[in-house]
Amino acid sequence: MKVNTQAINFNADPQLLEFIQKRMNKLETYYDKVIQSEVYLKVEKTRNKLNKVFEAKINVPGDSFVVKKQCKTFEEGVDGAVASLERQLKKRKQKLQENFKNIS
Template sequence: MKVNTQAVNFNADQKLLDFIQKRMNKLEMYYDKVIQSEVYLKVENRSNKLNKIFEAKINVPGDSLIVKKQCKSFEEGVDTAVASLRRQLEKRKQKLK
């Protein structure tokens, strides 16, 4: 799956980008008709520890699935967002059957 990753207001290192690619590729096991995905990484300037925002948009035929998670680290955000997207893709697959 092609994953377009954009980091807003900072430069993401290659390890983080590889981690995101690896996790997003696992979604193809649950629904193989994923066209592409876009990922946005944002850091908000707040004193709160939950200042990292992970937003993912997945394009499937006829629809788009969007998930936005705010966490302490991007890795945690990726894991929770991928779990949420997995559930959405499984529901979509069940509806089509």
């Protein structure tokens, strides 16, 4: 899956981009009809330690899913967002299968 990653107001480390790509690729095991995915990385200027914002948008036929996580590290945000997207994609796939059974 092609992941378009945008780091806002900073340059993302190549290791971080590779980590994001690997984790996002795992989503295809749950739902193989992902059209496109976009990732936004932001660092907020606050005194709060939770200043890293990870936002992911995934487009599938007829729908899109958006997840936003705010954490101490981007890796933590990626893990949380991917877990949430996994649940959403599984639910979508199950719903489509149930609709297909009802039609048949």
